[in-house]
Amino acid sequence: MKGHVLLITAKAPGKLYIAGEYAVVENGFPAIIVALNQFVTCTVEESEDYGSIVSRQYTENSLHWRRMGDEMVFDNRDNPFHYILSAIKITEEYARSMDRQLRVYHLRIDSELDSEDGKKYGLGSSAAVTVATVKALCEFYQLNVTQAQIFKLAAIAHFDVQGNGSLGDIAASVYGGWIAYHSFDRQWLAERRHFLPLPELIDLQWPNLEIEQLIAPDNLKLVIGWTGSPASTSKLVDKVSLVKVHDQIEYQTFLTESRDCIQRMIVGFHEGNIAKIQAEVRYNRGLLQKLSDFSGVQIETPTLVKMCSIAESFGGAAKTSGAGGGDCGIVLIDGGTNLNRMLSQWNDNKIEQLQLTVHLIKQNVTQQ
Template sequence: MVTAKAPGKLYIAGEYAVVETGFPAILVALNQFVTVTIEDAAQYGSIISHQYQENSLYWRRDGDELVFDNRDNPFHYILSAIRLTEKYARECGKPLGLYNLEVDSDLDSADGKKYGLGSSAAVTVATVKALNEYYALGMGPENVYKLAAIAHLDVQGNGSLGDIAASVYGGWLAYQSFDKEWLASARRRHTLTELLQMPWPQLNIELLQAPTNMRLMIGWTGSPASTSRLVDKIADAKSEQWGEYSRFLEGSRSVLQGMIEAFHNADIRGIQDGLRANRILLASLADLSGVQIETPALTKLRSLAEQAGGAAKSSGAGGGDCGIVLIDRGIDTTNLLAQWAAAQIEPLPLRVHEVQDSEFHPVRG
C-alpha cells in the first residue's frame, strides 16, 4: 500500500495574465491536502472518494486498458492522471497492476463548502505521486509537475497550471507558465519519457521566502466560482480588444517582477504595494471583459482589511471564493475578524505548507 498527498493553493497575484506564456504569478501552498492511497486488488480495482462515496467507480483490466463499469463519473482528473502515469510506466517497462485507489480531501469543509483551494490540481498531483511510488518510477518533483500538468490540461483545456506547481512544490512560489502550443506540438512528436526529459519553453518555478513579519489571512465569501468558465470569458474579450488586453499583460508583468524582487528583499511594504497595484489591474481587466472578478463580498473583505492596515485583493479567478490579506504580524486583527464575521465572511485558519529547501530545485524552461 502506498499513500501520497498534495496541498491546496491560493493565488496571491498575477491571475489571468499567468495563463499567457511568459507572464509571472505568485502562489502559496496551504496546509490542507488531498490524500491518495493505492493498494493492490484482486479481480476488480476501484476509485473511491471519501467525499463522494455514492459515485465510487469500479474497473477491471483489458490488457493495459482501464475498463469501467459505469460511464458517468466525476473523477476525470484522477482518470487522466492514471492514464498518463500508466502510459509513462509502460514506456519504462513496468507491468500495470490492479489496485484500489482511495481519495480523501480536506480542501473542502466537512459540510461540503468548496473554498476554491485547487482541489482538482491537488488530486491530480496526489494521484501521480501515489502511482509514481506504486510503480517505482523514480520521478522527481519536476517530472511529477510535468506529468500532472499534462493530465490536468487534458481535462480542463485551459489555465496556467500554477496550481499544479503549488501542489507539487509547496511554499510560496513565483511561477511562469510554459508554452502550451509548443507542448501540444511536442506531444505529437515525442514520447512521454522524452517530454519529461526536455526543458519546457518559458516554464519558470522559483521558491520564495516570505518576510518573517508578514502574515497571510484568508477570507471565504461563500460564493464558489468556476475558474475555467471565467478564463474562457476573458479569452473572448482578449480576442476582441487585444490592445487593451496587451496593456493589462505588460502591467501585470511589471507589477509581478517588482513583487518578486520585494520577496527577495524581505520588503513587506513593497509586496503590499504590488498586491494593491495588481488588484487595480484586475479591476481594469474586469471593466474590459465584463467579468465580475471582485464581487461585492470581496470588495467588503478588501475594504475592511485595508482599514485595518493590510493589503488585500481577490484570489484566483475571482467571482467569489477567497480573498487574501497580507498584513504585518504586529497588527492586532481581532477587530478585523469580528467585522468579517458580521459581514458573513468566513476566516479560514490555514497556514502555508512549507517544503524543505533540499527538496526544491528551481525549474527553468
C-alpha cells in the same frame, strides 16, 4: 506479491493565487501562488483481481475496474473522476515506458479542500487530486521521479481534461510554499503530445516554464477570507479570453503591467520587504479592476470589495485570489497586527476566515 499487500499514500496541498491572475494564462507570464496546509490524500493498495476508485467526497460514485491487457476497463462510465482517471492514464503510460508491469489496485481519495458540508473554497482541488494521484502511482510503480517530472506528468493530465488555465495550481501542489510561476507554452505541449513519446516530452525543457520557490519575510502574515459563494475559474478565464480579441491594446497593457508588478513583487520577496510586497498586491488589485471594467467580467463581488476595504483599514494589503467572482480573498499583513477587530468586522459581513497556513515541501529550491 502474495502475503504482502503494497500500500502507498501520497498527499498534495491546495493553493491560492496571491497575484498575477488572468495574465498567467498567457505564455511566460508570471504569478505568485502559495500552497496551503489542506490536502488531497491518495492511497493506492494493490489488489489481485479487480480495482476500484473511491473518493470520500463522492461515495455514491465509486468505480470498479479490471485490467484487459494494459487497458483499464470500467464497470460504469458516468463519474466525477476525470482528473483522477487522466492522472492514472498519464502515469501508467510513463510507467509502461519505464518497463513497469501494470498492476491492479484500489485507489482512495480523501480531500480536505472543501468543507464537510460540501462548500467549495476554491483551493485548487482538481490540481491537488491530480498531483496526489500522480505522486502515489509513481511511488507504487517505483518510478524515481523528480519534482519537475511530477509537475510535468500532472500538468499533462490536468491539461488533457481542462484544456485551459496556466497549470500554476499544479506547480503549487508539487513544490509547496510560496512560488513564482511563469506559465509555459500550452500550444507547444498540445502539438508535441501527438508525436513525442512521454519520457522524451517529460525530459525536455518546456518553453517559458519557470518555477522559483520564494521565502516570505518572517513577519508577513497571510489571512484568507471566504465569501460564501463559489466561482468557476475556467468559465471566467474563458470569458476574459473572448475579450482579448476585441480589446487587444488594453489587454496587452494589462499583461505588461501585470508582469512588471509580479517581477517587482518577487524582488520584494528577495529583499524580505513587506511594504514592497504589499504595494504590489494593491497595484495588482487595481490592474484586475481595470481588466474587469473593460472585459465586463465581474472579478470583485460586493462581498470581496467589503472584505478588502475592511482589511485595508487595518493596514493589510488585500485583493481577490484566483479568478474572483466569489471564492476567497487574501490579505498580506504585518504579523504583529492584532486582527481581532478586523475579523469581527468580517464576521459581521458574513466573511469567514479560513484557518489555513502556508505549507512548505522540503526539496529542490529552484526548478526550470
